Amino acid sequence: MTILYVDADACPVKAEAERVATRHRIAMKLVSNGGLRPSQNPLVESVIVPEGPDVADMWIAERATTGDVVITNDIPLAAKCVVAGALVLKPNGEALTKANVGNALATRDLMTDLRAADPFRQGGGRPFSKADRSRFLDALERQIRAAMKG
Numbered sequence: 351m352t353i354l355y356v357d358a359d360a361c362p363v364k365a366e367a368e369r370v371a372t373r374h375r376i377a378m379k380l381v382s383n384g385g386l387r388p389s390q391n392p393l394v395e396s397v398i399v400p401e402g403p404d405v406a407d408m409w410i411a412e413r414a415t416t417g418d419v420v421i422t423n424d425i426p427l428a429a430k431c432v433v434a435g436a437l438v439l440k441p442n443g444e445a446l447t448k449a450n451v452g453n454a455l456a457t458r459d460l461m462t463d464l465r466a467a468d469p470f471r472q473g474g475g476r477p478f479s480k481a482d483r484s485r486f487l488d489a490l491e492r493q494i495r496a497a498m499k500g
Contacts, residue, residue, distance in 0.1 A: 357422035358382040443485030
């Protein structure tokens, strides 16, 4: 049975993910360190993990498997979930797969090194847009259908 895992602490598409999960009647787990308003939806479980670096990521990585869908911006978590057989989406709708997650991990590591070498270099990703939200909804719909077939 498909489960939708959401790395929820900084996820901008929780409400959209809940709508898609509800439409398909699949369980959704919002995993965070706390501070999220619990959903009244019986399909949505708020999982509060202890404070600490990557605790929510480890919780998801230990459970996500073939047939599940994971929503995260965390590339190391995405890589672990892809290896475990889960389908992974970033909140902007980009799918992370066996074919591209290694490159995404290498790029992330390179950018981390560049920021460490130049303390004046700022993050500077582009802001989350309506187009990202729309792309996410379309991609999540496709991923859920693929996971449920599979």
